[in-house]
Amino acid sequence: MSNPEPFLLINFKTYLESTGKRAVDLSKKIEAVGESTGVKVGVAPQFCDIEQVAANVAIPVFAQHIDSVAPGASTGHVVAESVKAAGADGTLINHSERPLQLFSIDKAVELAKQAGLTSVVCAGTARLAAAVALSEPDIVAIEPPELIGTGRAVSKENPEIVTESVKRIRRVNSSVAILCGAGISTGDDVYAALKLGTNGILVASGVVKAPKPEEVIASFCEAVLKII
Amino acid sequence: MSNPEPFLLINFKTYLESTGKRAVDLSKKIEAVGESTGVKVGVAPQFCDIEQVAANVAIPVFAQHIDSVAPGASTGHVVAESVKAAGADGTLINHSERPLQLFSIDKAVELAKQAGLTSVVCAGTARLAAAVALSEPDIVAIEPPELIGTGRAVSKENPEIVTESVKRIRRVNSSVAILCGAGISTGDDVYAALKLGTNGILVASGVVKAPKPEEVIASFCEAVLKII
Amino acid sequence: MSNPEPFLLINFKTYLESTGKRAVDLSKKIEAVGESTGVKVGVAPQFCDIEQVAANVAIPVFAQHIDSVAPGASTGHVVAESVKAAGADGTLINHSERPLQLFSIDKAVELAKQAGLTSVVCAGTARLAAAVALSEPDIVAIEPPELIGTGRAVSKENPEIVTESVKRIRRVNSSVAILCGAGISTGDDVYAALKLGTNGILVASGVVKAPKPEEVIASFCEAVLKII
Amino acid sequence: MSNPEPFLLINFKTYLESTGKRAVDLSKKIEAVGESTGVKVGVAPQFCDIEQVAANVAIPVFAQHIDSVAPGASTGHVVAESVKAAGADGTLINHSERPLQLFSIDKAVELAKQAGLTSVVCAGTARLAAAVALSEPDIVAIEPPELIGTGRAVSKENPEIVTESVKRIRRVNSSVAILCGAGISTGDDVYAALKLGTNGILVASGVVKAPKPEEVIASFCEAVLKII
Numbered sequence: 001m002s003n004p005e006p007f008l009l010i011n012f013k014t015y016l017e018s019t020g021k022r023a024v025d026l027s028k029k030i031e032a033v034g035e036s037t038g039v040k041v042g043v044a045p046q047f048c049d050i051e052q053v054a055a056n057v058a059i060p061v062f063a064q065h066i067d068s069v070a071p072g073a074s075t076g077h078v079v080a081e082s083v084k085a086a087g088a089d090g091t092l093i094n095h096s097e098r099p100l101q102l103f104s105i106d107k108a109v110e111l112a113k114q115a116g117l118t119s120v121v122c123a124g125t126a127r128l129a130a131a132v133a134l135s136e137p138d139i140v141a142i143e144p145p146e147l148i149g150t151g152r153a154v155s156k157e158n159p160e161i162v163t164e165s166v167k168r169i170r171r172v173n174s175s176v177a178i179l180c181g182a183g184i185s186t187g188d189d190v191y192a193a194l195k196l197g198t199n200g201i202l203v204a205s206g207v208v209k210a211p212k213p214e215e216v217i218a219s220f221c222e223a224v225l226k227i228i
Numbered sequence: 229m230s231n232p233e234p235f236l237l238i239n240f241k242t243y244l245e246s247t248g249k250r251a252v253d254l255s256k257k258i259e260a261v262g263e264s265t266g267v268k269v270g271v272a273p274q275f276c277d278i279e280q281v282a283a284n285v286a287i288p289v290f291a292q293h294i295d296s297v298a299p300g301a302s303t304g305h306v307v308a309e310s311v312k313a314a315g316a317d318g319t320l321i322n323h324s325e326r327p328l329q330l331f332s333i334d335k336a337v338e339l340a341k342q343a344g345l346t347s348v349v350c351a352g353t354a355r356l357a358a359a360v361a362l363s364e365p366d367i368v369a370i371e372p373p374e375l376i377g378t379g380r381a382v383s384k385e386n387p388e389i390v391t392e393s394v395k396r397i398r399r400v401n402s403s404v405a406i407l408c409g410a411g412i413s414t415g416d417d418v419y420a421a422l423k424l425g426t427n428g429i430l431v432a433s434g435v436v437k438a439p440k441p442e443e444v445i446a447s448f449c450e451a452v453l454k455i456i
Numbered sequence: 457m458s459n460p461e462p463f464l465l466i467n468f469k470t471y472l473e474s475t476g477k478r479a480v481d482l483s484k485k486i487e488a489v490g491e492s493t494g495v496k497v498g499v500a501p502q503f504c505d506i507e508q509v510a511a512n513v514a515i516p517v518f519a520q521h522i523d524s525v526a527p528g529a530s531t532g533h534v535v536a537e538s539v540k541a542a543g544a545d546g547t548l549i550n551h552s553e554r555p556l557q558l559f560s561i562d563k564a565v566e567l568a569k570q571a572g573l574t575s576v577v578c579a580g581t582a583r584l585a586a587a588v589a590l591s592e593p594d595i596v597a598i599e600p601p602e603l604i605g606t607g608r609a610v611s612k613e614n615p616e617i618v619t620e621s622v623k624r625i626r627r628v629n630s631s632v633a634i635l636c637g638a639g640i641s642t643g644d645d646v647y648a649a650l651k652l653g654t655n656g657i658l659v660a661s662g663v664v665k666a667p668k669p670e671e672v673i674a675s676f677c678e679a680v681l682k683i684i
Numbered sequence: 685m686s687n688p689e690p691f692l693l694i695n696f697k698t699y700l701e702s703t704g705k706r707a708v709d710l711s712k713k714i715e716a717v718g719e720s721t722g723v724k725v726g727v728a729p730q731f732c733d734i735e736q737v738a739a740n741v742a743i744p745v746f747a748q749h750i751d752s753v754a755p756g757a758s759t760g761h762v763v764a765e766s767v768k769a770a771g772a773d774g775t776l777i778n779h780s781e782r783p784l785q786l787f788s789i790d791k792a793v794e795l796a797k798q799a800g801l802t803s804v805v806c807a808g809t810a811r812l813a814a815a816v817a818l819s820e821p822d823i824v825a826i827e828p829p830e831l832i833g834t835g836r837a838v839s840k841e842n843p844e845i846v847t848e849s850v851k852r853i854r855r856v857n858s859s860v861a862i863l864c865g866a867g868i869s870t871g872d873d874v875y876a877a878l879k880l881g882t883n884g885i886l887v888a889s890g891v892v893k894a895p896k897p898e899e900v901i902a903s904f905c906e907a908v909l910k911i912i
Binding site (some may be wrong): 094096099100101102103105106123124125127128130131132134135168171172 | 778780783784785786787789790807808809811812814815816818819852855856
Binding site (some may be wrong): 011014019021047048052063064069072073074075076077078081082083085086088092095096097149204205 | 239241242243244247248249272274275276277278279280291292293297299300301302303304305306307309310311313314316320323324325326376377432433
């Protein structure tokens, strides 16, 4: 994925504002802005909403997590094949709110690959971003947990962690795409993130909890267009 | 739920045979047998399949697990509200393949109740069956882990654990419905389970991995009709 | 353990104030007060300190946790036999800072019994206190997590949870000893706890972090003597 | 630690053969062979045995695990400071029988460093060995879980994983020492391990469960002497 086009990925978490029908509605709004601006956007709804979201929009749909187990006798787990069958294109792995054992991260990337899912592995520090890049996922997302949900954007509060992550990732993996996240809430935050050498952003509350999510996404897309 | 009608609950686990469209197909077959015999049947598909299954059948649909967290900033978790919004009627909790901390079992029962979901809490021994009955779920399912997936039915291999569970549960909870499971694969197994004082069975591979699941379910339903 | 003598158990947690040589010193101070007042006191130091503490005092020594595994190929785990061999008399199980799966609580009680260790199972609510009492440990300790470390004593802030716990435990287990804990820091708190029908208290920061722990323990012991 | 002298580290796991007094006895035997041959040997007893082992031998003593938490209100956890106070020189981290979340591995290495403990981080594949090397521990131990306890030595059954690990680790960390383990039981296995470019071995059942552990260690030490 060398020189991938900028990508804005919206994580729906388990917010009520993005559950059930509202997950579908929000996805449609996000898709509309993506289409009108030509900027690549994607959504990560809850497991139960993947099927309906994927049936209603053409933008990439991601699961928020997969377990590192193959299909079989594992009640209550989320296997890559199930996520894929529901229409997802990819999955987050190791989000700081759903951290995995080291071995399981590596295994989950492999299982995602086998199932044809794009893998986005999250990491909270520059060093860990490089560590997960060794598993050769499609995308690494750097998100310092201490800034998540704060509205203080990683790309402006702590630009060093982003540049350091990019540097350390590139030492061990020349092709993985890089997102950054945590606290992103304005077009300026997105612009700063791209300027720091990332390929886009991962965002949740900044969009989902906004009074008018479509306006936030529109400001994000405008920021992307200023760069490309 | 005093004197509830017998109930057969089929856990789809993460078997490929019951993933995606095959989850919907299998659910329809199970519903058809339930309708033709008048026996109450239900299914527990994977999270991603709940919406489509619930949209296609009228029988009770259960999630295989919920997390003991309220909606909010919890990426990759399964909240009761999401399961409910997708159309589920209930949820398994603490299956031996997805065991929870004691506190989380109690919390999950409460969250299920608040979301309007029927809760089925699993336990592997008679003593633990009584312990979880104290949380006042709708249903307790007794499943000795050592018999799960073996084809050797708990109701015939270890009837004592079933009667002992019923006895211990009734000491602390007079109204909770009681299922038993593990190794159930024939109508005789179901008949034995009901004779032991349970209100039905929880079954997975015995149905899902059968060459003709509808025939297995039919034999289960016949066994129920012999009793009621 | 019907009508057991009142018992004050001091949990050293991983505080630096109670690590290494300081664990031994603190244990000696606690023992001295116990001896001079005739009140039964015990300590729960860290794993690495059990041997030295047990070699230097005659009061009961408890581990803070055991894993629910038998001795064998389990690197980094804490087995009951190891705790016992180091000189411990008992162990905490399921402290809210080291919560266990329901099955593991029951298994750990059994493993403690086999190794000759007194088991103290913690629970955070009245309902869960009854649930763990079903596993027939020697002692149940009721500790509402929200009061732990606050200095606001459970026995005065929330006496209802204590009386309700005692009531619910007694319905299912007539002989288990009952401690309460969380926020205990004065003799009055201890007096209130005993008046509510408990057999003693579990305390940590109220003693360990006190400028003069021996004075706090002395006030606790005086409260006990007012009752018996 | 460039060009470190060969090191043989014996993991006592939770075997009864290496619990309590037997941990001290076994450590003395291992020390005696180390002294007579001049080969560097170390032991990793259970937490409760660290103090007595360290008081009785002069060879390096390792904990089998530390938690990634600082001292404080964390009942039942193992903090680096406690392990250090008991006399340990280092600690294993992320053994396959006590796997950690990625973030916790990195944090545990940092906490070990702050407490003055030598850190040995385990990994089960070449890729993961490189990933943990990025956290800059003192030692990386490569142990394929599928060979642990089998008596089939990694250095002979799967030499590729060892050479591949060394290669991948060196790409990202030029100075970390490298051990390999799993199935090591003869001097030949040790010789092969050193020839593959490692700095020694991590072994458990091959020594602990041997009828005469001192003879096994002696054969290991002879193998080391053939190389240096």
